[in-house]
Amino acid sequence: MSSEIADTVRAGVGGDLADPVFWRAGAIATTAVMLVILAFLTIDSYRYISVGGLNVPKYDVINQHIGYEFNWSRHAAVPVIGGPEPLFGHKVTEAEAADLILKGKFVIQSRACMDCHTFFGNGAYYGPDLTKSWLDPAWPQIWMPMTGKTTREDAMVEFLMRPDKYPTWDRRMPNLRLTEAEAHAAVAYLKWLSAIDTNGFPANFGQAGK
Amino acid sequence: MTPESLLETAVLLGLFVLAGGGYGGLYSVGRAAGRPALIRAGRACWVGALAIAVVIAAATPLGVGWKLLILVSALVYAVIPPVTWRYLERTHSDEGLRP
Amino acid sequence: MYRSQRLSLRYYAAAVTLFGVMIVFGLLSALYYLYPSLLFNVFNFSTSKIMHIDTLVIWLLMAFLGAVYWYLPKELGREVEGMWLAELTFWVFCAVVIVVAAVFIFVQYGPATDFTLWFINQGRKYVEAPRWATIGIVVVMLVFAYNVVATCVKAHRMTGIMWVLALDLIPLVLVYLDAFSYDRNMSTDLYWWWWLVHMWVESTWEVLIGCVMALVLMDVMGTSRRIVETWLYIEVMLVLGAGILGLGHHYFWIGTPQYWLSIGGFFSALEPLPLLGMVIHAVYDAGAHRLKTTNRPAFFWITTEAFLNFIGAGIWGFMMTLPQINLFTHGTQWTVSHGHFAFYGAYVCGVIAVFYVAKQKTSGAAYLDGKAWKWAYGLLNIGMVGMVMGLLLAGMAQAFFGRAIGGSTLMAFTTASENPWFVSGMYARMLFGLMFAAGYVALVYDLVTSPRRIATPALQPEPA
Ligand code: HEM
Ligand code: HEM
Ligand SMILES: [Fe+2]
Numbered sequence: 001m002s003s004e005i006a007d008t009v010r011a012g013v014g015g016d017l018a019d020p021v022f023w024r025a026g027a028i029a030t031t032a033v034m035l036v037i038l039a040f041l042t043i044d045s046y047r048y049i050s051v052g053g054l055n056v057p058k059y060d061v062i063n064q065h066i067g068y069e070f071n072w073s074r075h076a077a078v079p080v081i082g083g084p085e086p087l088f089g090h091k092v093t094e095a096e097a098a099d100l101i102l103k104g105k106f107v108i109q110s111r112a113c114m115d116c117h118t119f120f121g122n123g124a125y126y127g128p129d130l131t132k133s134w135l136d137p138a139w140p141q142i143w144m145p146m147t148g149k150t151t152r153e154d155a156m157v158e159f160l161m162r163p164d165k166y167p168t169w170d171r172r173m174p175n176l177r178l179t180e181a182e183a184h185a186a187v188a189y190l191k192w193l194s195a196i197d198t199n200g201f202p203a204n205f206g207q208a209g210k
Numbered sequence: 211m212t213p214e215s216l217l218e219t220a221v222l223l224g225l226f227v228l229a230g231g232g233y234g235g236l237y238s239v240g241r242a243a244g245r246p247a248l249i250r251a252g253r254a255c256w257v258g259a260l261a262i263a264v265v266i267a268a269a270t271p272l273g274v275g276w277k278l279l280i281l282v283s284a285l286v287y288a289v290i291p292p293v294t295w296r297y298l299e300r301t302h303s304d305e306g307l308r309p
Numbered sequence: 310m311y312r313s314q315r316l317s318l319r320y321y322a323a324a325v326t327l328f329g330v331m332i333v334f335g336l337l338s339a340l341y342y343l344y345p346s347l348l349f350n351v352f353n354f355s356t357s358k359i360m361h362i363d364t365l366v367i368w369l370l371m372a373f374l375g376a377v378y379w380y381l382p383k384e385l386g387r388e389v390e391g392m393w394l395a396e397l398t399f400w401v402f403c404a405v406v407i408v409v410a411a412v413f414i415f416v417q418y419g420p421a422t423d424f425t426l427w428f429i430n431q432g433r434k435y436v437e438a439p440r441w442a443t444i445g446i447v448v449v450m451l452v453f454a455y456n457v458v459a460t461c462v463k464a465h466r467m468t469g470i471m472w473v474l475a476l477d478l479i480p481l482v483l484v485y486l487d488a489f490s491y492d493r494n495m496s497t498d499l500y501w502w503w504w505l506v507h508m509w510v511e512s513t514w515e516v517l518i519g520c521v522m523a524l525v526l527m528d529v530m531g532t533s534r535r536i537v538e539t540w541l542y543i544e545v546m547l548v549l550g551a552g553i554l555g556l557g558h559h560y561f562w563i564g565t566p567q568y569w570l571s572i573g574g575f576f577s578a579l580e581p582l583p584l585l586g587m588v589i590h591a592v593y594d595a596g597a598h599r600l601k602t603t604n605r606p607a608f609f610w611i612t613t614e615a616f617l618n619f620i621g622a623g624i625w626g627f628m629m630t631l632p633q634i635n636l637f638t639h640g641t642q643w644t645v646s647h648g649h650f651a652f653y654g655a656y657v658c659g660v661i662a663v664f665y666v667a668k669q670k671t672s673g674a675a676y677l678d679g680k681a682w683k684w685a686y687g688l689l690n691i692g693m694v695g696m697v698m699g700l701l702l703a704g705m706a707q708a709f710f711g712r713a714i715g716g717s718t719l720m721a722f723t724t725a726s727e728n729p730w731f732v733s734g735m736y737a738r739m740l741f742g743l744m745f746a747a748g749y750v751a752l753v754y755d756l757v758t759s760p761r762r763i764a765t766p767a768l769q770p771e772p773a
Contacts, residue, residue, distance in 0.1 A: 018301050020469060020535060023542035030546045034553035041572070042500075048566045049496040055564045056496050098493075105493040106421035109432035115355035119495055120563045121640030122502075123434055126341065126354045128722040129640060138719040164350060169723050171345040174353045182421050193495060199570065201562035202717035203636050213713035216637050217705055224628035227581050231588065231619055238589040242596025275571070276631055279578055290582065294589045301536050302597065 055197040059097035062087045062191045068135055068205055076200025087188055088153050097192075103182070104189025111176040120198055127173060132205050134187075134194035142168055156190070157183040211271050219270040222262055226280065229259035230287035237291040252291065260284045310670070311382040313389035313456075316396055318671065320375030321664055323403060325753060327368035330410075332746050334360040339742055342735045356417050359430075359437045360410065365652070366435055367406055372660040373517055374453055377474065379667060380524040381457065385466050390459035391452070398452045405445040409438050426491060433498075435506055436488040443488045450485070454478045469538035473545060474520045481513040496564030503559040510652070511552040511580070511622075518659050519544050522611065525662060529607050530598040540590060547583035555580050558630050562639060570632040577630040581623030584615075591615035604669045606682040606755075610662035613690065617654025625650045625697070637712040642734065643704025650697040661689075664756055674760040681755035688748030695741030703734030 016022055048055040057079075065082030086092070092100065108114065114123035117130045128136075139152045146166050149155040159166050160183040163173035178186065211219070232255035240248030263284040267277040334357050341347050341354040381389050389395065412429055419425030427440045436443070457475055461467050487505040492498040523537045557573025595612050602608040625647040629638040638644070669677045707725045715721025725731055 017297065018539070020539040020542055023539055023546060024469070027542045027546035027549070030550040031553070034550060038553055038556070041569075045500065045560070045565050045569075046497075049494070049500060049564045051494050055566070056494065102493045103421060105491075105495075105498075106423075106425075109491070110421045110425040110430065111418045112355050112359060112430055112432035112437060114432055114434055115358050115437070116353075118640040120499060122499055122559075122563070123640070124355070124358055125640060125642060125645060126358070128719045129717060132717070133719075136719050168719065169727070171723075171726065172349065174350045176418060179420075185421070196496060196564045198562045198564060199567055201636055201639065202712065204713070204716035206718050207716040211633055211637070211713070213709050216634065216713050217709055220628050220634050220638065220705075220708075223631065223634070224624050227624045227627045228620075231581075231585055231623065234585045234589050235592070235616070238592035239596075242592055272631065272633055276574065276633070279575065283578060283582075286582065287585075290585055291589055294586050295593065298590060298593045301539060302593075 057081065057192070057195045058094060059101045059192055060092060060094045061195045062097055062100075062188050063091050064195075066134065066191065066195045068132060068194070074200070077203065077205060078197050078200070079195045081195060087191055088184070089151075097188070100185050100188040101192055103185035104187075104192075107178065107182045107186045108189065111178070116173070119193065120196075121201060126171070129202060130190060130193070131198060131202060132194050134191045135206065137206055138168065153187050153191075156187045160186055215271050219266070219272060222266050222270065223280075226259055226262045226266065226284075229255050229262060230284070230290075233259065233287060234291045234294075238295060241295055256288055259287055311388055312392050313378045313382055313395065314667075314670075316392070316399060317375040317379040318667060319399055320371050320378065321667055323399075324368045324372040324375060324660070325664070325756065327364045327371065327406070329749060329753070331361055331364040331368060332742075332749055334358070334364065336739070336742050336746060337361075339735070339739050343739060352414075353417075356413060359413055362435055363409075363413075363437055369514075369652075369656050369660065371402070372663065373514075373521065374449075375667075376521045376524075376660070376663045377453070377457065379663070380521070380528075381460055383528075384468060384471060384524065385460055385464040387460065387464050389456050390463050391456050394452050395456050398449045401445060402449045405442050405449075409442045412439070413437070431488070431491075433488075433490075433502060436502075438488070440489055446488075447482065447485065450478070450482050454482065468534070470520050470523050470541060473516060473541055477513055477516045477520070480508065481517070484508045484513070499563045500560070500565065503556060507556045507559055508553075510655070511555060512549055514656065515548045515552065516545055518656060519548070521663060522614070522659055525607070525611060525659075525666060526594065528666060529602060529604050529611065529662075530594050531601060532594060532598070544583060544587065547586065551576050551579035551583065558635070561632050561635055574631045577626065581619065581627055584619040584623040587615045588619050603676045604665055605676075605678040606686070607662045607665035607669070607677070609686060610658050610665065613686075614654065614658035614662065617650070617658055617690075619654070621647070621650030621652075621654035621697070625701075637708045638704060641704045641707040641712070642700045642731075643708060646697045646700035646704055649693065649700065653693045661752065668756055668760075672759050677760055679755070679760060681751055681758070685748050685752035685755055688744055688751055690748075692741045692743075692745030692748050696738050696745060699734040699737030699741060701734075702737070703731045706730035706734065 047053055050056065052058045061081060063084060063086045065085035067080040067082055068077055069080050070076070071078045084091070108119075113130070116124050116127040118125065119129075120131050121129060134152075139155055143159050143166060144150070144152065144155045147155045147158040149158055157180065161178050161180065162175060164175045167173075233252045236248050236252030236255060240246065240250075240252060263280045266272065266280050270277075272280075338354060338357045338361050341357070378389065378395065416429050418432075419429040425439075429439055430437050431439060431443075438446070454475075457471070457478065461471055461475065484505045487501045490498065490501060492501075519541055523541045526532045527534060527537055554572055554576040557569045557575075558577045560569035560573055591612050591614075595608070629635055629643055629647065665677065665682070668674075706728045707722075709725075710728050710731075711717065711721045711725030715724055
């Protein structure tokens with residue numbers, strides 16, 4: 001073993017390009033360096049992507065108004081957290097919000113929403129991207145009138161429980177038998193999701209015709 | 211990025227790598243088959259790649275850093291085929307495996 | 310023939326079968342885009358697509374295992390250690406796949422509870438299989454790793470290829486552990502999910518197929534070990550050098566810091582370069598050994614692998630990998646176009662070559678050639694290229710009308726999806742998909758029928 005290491009070092013220093021040992025040293029060194037860099041970047045990225053980090057807000061942000069506006073210094077659209085606007089008109093504590101989001105994620109995984117939709121553009125492409133679904137003008141413009149609900153979140157719950165009843169075009173969403181509690185949690189999840197800073201994805205959201 | 215320039219830029223980026231690959235492909239086939247015409251066609255591909263890189267640098271809304279990266283990669287694409295080929299010949303001749 | 314080679318044939322048979330299942334569900338998934346009311350509320354697009362991409366992962370994995378079980382005894386000059394375990398896990402693997410498929414098809418989804426994640430569906434792309442099955446797959450991979458390492462130890466022999474293979478199995482299994490994850494934070498969830506998906510297809514699988522191709526090259530083209538191993542090291546260096554931080558091209562928009570835009574774009578620009586090197590290498594080998602090869606289909610598929618890997622991963626990847634472009638193409642049919650082309654070029658072509666190596670051996674044909682393989686070759690390749698062109702067209706229409714102009718809302722998504730360019734792309738995908746399926750039928754026909762000129766019928770062909 002130690003003679004192998006010696007060989008490796010010798011070839012690495014000597015640099016005989018036709019010698020496999022030289023390239024073996026290169027492969028090991030390159031891989032190691034890249035992995036170390038990746039480890040550091042991962043640790044640093046966690047400052048941004050953990051809940052309450054620089055880009056991902058705490059779960060109780062669902063008590064707030066959420067907007068999405070172009071930021072000239074960032075050259076990208078960013079979420080704007082506004083004044084109080086409790087979901088379903090009912091302010092939740094941080095712990096309650098965390099539970100709701102936990103449940104929401106269970107809904108999303110158990111019904112495999114991601115095998116039709118994308119979140120942050122990841123998933124499947126049969127249905128629309130849900131990153132900013134909370135802010136979609138379709139809720140006030142199409143689904144609130146269609147479901148007869150007066151708030152966006154009520155319309156969302158009604159839609160998610162019976163999507164097959166409220167199609168906007170021929171590619172409909174099937175009924176995945178969400179209970180009312182499950183639909184509530186899914187809506188909370190979508191509201192929280194829309195408050196995450198995604199470096200401007202999706203671009204020009206809702207800007208068509210403006 | 212306007213909608214038009216988005217598609218144009220993406221297509222140019224694709225064509226850029228295609229032309230770079232065209233050089234590698236034609237050059238190596240030309241060498242293997244002993245056909246200098248193919249090697250020349252390969253070099254023409256690389257000139258194409260360089261031209262595309264220049265167009266990307268001059269006429270697309272990509273950031274400066276990306277444009278530089280593309281221009282530098284155009285130079286890298288120029289050396290890969292001959293260097294790789296020579297290296298292959300050298301390793302294979304060590305083994306007495308050349309055709 | 311070694312006992313492990315007979316196991317290998319069983320793995321190939323299972324892989325080819327699942328390849329067929331995958332195509333059936335691919336075609337079905339494509340049909341929903343044309344007839345959205347199809348099986349509505351009964352068997353939805355999501356379920357069909359899960360079947361399509363999960364069988365994809367499993368059949369390629371099975372083919373890789375088969376290829377390693379095929380070459381391991383040859384490489385080390387002795388029977389594989391722990392064969393009874395390997396044979397047992399093959400049946401475990403098959404049973405797991407069948408039960409999971411049945412649950413996906415008949416149960417589909419469950420309530421928002423832990424129970425669903427354990428026994429029905431985890432709902433994370435590519436790794437939807439419930440947790441119990443994930444444990445099964447980890448066990449299969451661990452037994453496989455044990456077979457490899459124990460055989461090396463018993464043989465008192467370790468070749469360069471075996472070192473690379475054995476070391477590659479560590480990250481391969483490690484990143485797969487993310488398949489168990491449940492994380493309520495979508496950003497961290499996707500952060501690690503991409504370690505699994507990207508590090509599999511652009512790092513660990515690339516290295517694995519590199520090892521398999523090295524073994525095939527020595528076998529089919531008679532290249533010397535020293536050369537093959539030198540190339541393998543170079544390839545590992547370049548692929549991992551660019552691919553590990555190339556991970557950054559998935560960290561543009563998931564809540565990650567802005568510096569990933571630069572890192573991801575930069576390293577993905579490097580990713581096509583090693584693939585180009587492989588093209589040149591393939592041409593060199595093809596030129597040097599063309600006259601010596603006795604296995605024409607394997608020879609053609611290996612060479613094609615190098616070219617299509619470069620085009621599908623290199624060109625199609627680079628086209629949309631710079632962040633300024635990706636902002637608009639991300640998560641559209643453009644992605645699907647690249648995904649199909651890259652998977653096909655990098656893995657499917659290589660795996661088909663491996664099938665033909667086994668076919669030559671089992672049929673005892675001194676020279677393998679004929680008509681049927683050419684049909685399969687033509688139909689599969691033209692079918693795939695046609696499909697990805699259709700998808701590219703559809704993706705461009707989405708990026709243009711749905712994203713850049715429309716602004717990504719439901720309305721924009723709908724408008725883009727009704728655009729004639731998008732719709733034509735979807736029809737083209739369907740038609741060329743049918744052609745691809747015809748190519749699959751030709752491939753299976755060619756693999757199971759015995760070749761016409763059998764010089765030394767040493768062994769009975771296994772039912773493949
Ligand atoms: C063997 C090689 C490769 C394979 C098998 C492969 C496969 C895939 C697949 C399946 C996806 C879709 C993932 C998903 O969202 O489900 C994907 C995405 C992506 N790939 Fe590759 N790829 C390969 C190489 C490359 C290379 C070399 C590049 C860059 C030059 C690249 C750039 C990308 C990018 C930017 C995406 C994200 C697409 C989006 O924004 O939606 N890939 N790849
Ligand atoms: C008859 C041929 C095929 C058809 C019709 C087909 C169709 C489809 C469809 C409709 C999807 C869902 C995309 C979406 O969410 O909109 C898909 C995804 C996928 N298919 Fe296929 N497929 C076929 C063959 C293949 C083959 C041969 C491979 C592998 C080489 C493959 C790999 C994939 C992958 C990796 C995905 C996920 C990619 C992504 O979502 O970005 N498919 N396919
Ligand atoms: Fe990737």
